Amino acid sequence: MVTDSQRLAVKEMLVKQLRLRMDPSEIADDTPFFQDGLGLDSVDAIELVAAIEQEFGVVVASETEAQQVLVNVSTLTDYVVEKGGLA
Amino acid sequence: MNYIQALPQKPPFRFVEKVVHAEYAVSAEGRMTFAPEHPVFDGHLPGDPIVPGVILIEALAQLSGIVLIPPGSATAMGYLAEVKRVRFRRLVRPEECITLESKLIRKLGSAASFEVSASVDGEEAAGGELVVGGMR
Numbered sequence A: 001m002v003t004d005s006q007r008l009a010v011k012e013m014l015v016k017q018l019r020l021r022m023d024p025s026e027i028a029d030d031t032p033f034f035q036d037g038l039g040l041d042s043v044d045a046i047e048l049v050a051a052i053e054q055e056f057g058v059v060v061a062s063e064t065e066a067q068q069v070l071v072n073v074s075t076l077t078d079y080v081v082e083k084g085g086l087a
Numbered sequence B: 001m002n003y004i005q006a007l008p009q010k011p012p013f014r015f016v017e018k019v020v021h022a023e024y025a026v027s028a029e030g031r032m033t034f035a036p037e038h039p040v041f042d043g044h045l046p047g048d049p050i051v052p053g054v055i056l057i058e059a060l061a062q063l064s065g066i067v068l069i070p071p072g073s074a075t076a077m078g079y080l081a082e083v084k085r086v087r088f089r090r091l092v093r094p095e096e097c098i099t100l101e102s103k104l105i106r107k108l109g110s111a112a113s114f115e116v117s118a119s120v121d122g123e124e125a126a127g128g129e130l131v132v133g134g135m136r
Helices: A004-017 A042-056 A063-069 A073-082 B053-067
Strands: B018-023 B027-032 B079-088 B098-108 B111-120 B123-133
Touching: A004 A042, A004 A073, A042 A073, A042 B079, A042 B098, A042 B111, A042 B123, A063 A073, A063 B098, B018 B053, B027 B053, B053 B079, B053 B098, B053 B111, B053 B123, B079 B111, B098 B123
Parallel strands: none
Antiparallel strands: B018 B027, B027 B098, B079 B123, B098 B111, B111 B123
């Protein structure tokens, strides 16, 4: 069961690591990371994968896995929790 | 493949002179040397010629672009998107042979991060991490 505080931790990581000019609370759980959502690009995705490993100790193993996980806060938090991060 | 010709950068802004080894999506090693009469030394620095650190970074980015040339392609693509934790440890002078090394850390879509190093006689002059990517 993923909690609101775990989702908030992911939002705080996004804002800090990607230097987003917004408050973590402004990011909805289902806001898309790319295109019309947060507007991230492939360089941000590289940053994000490194940050997930650094902050949560979770390694995103492949490009395919990254595409499935780096969708929005919900998908990313589910993945990090499932892999044992944010315990 | 002629890796040097595949670089989109041309003289006077193509710094990698020789590619010793390159393996797609894995790593590459190259060499470069600056002649004493290179115009960069007119300004950097008068009477104290030093290869600028930003040129070492650019050369490492060019070599990283070579790592991203897919088999069968003749052109390296990508722009230097990020420079992370690069540390300069040694001055590089004219006529010193600089060994450039780049190793892919990860690739996602059109972006890739690399662990890079520039060294002279086995002594690291610059090292860190670069991100090369297709940018808008």
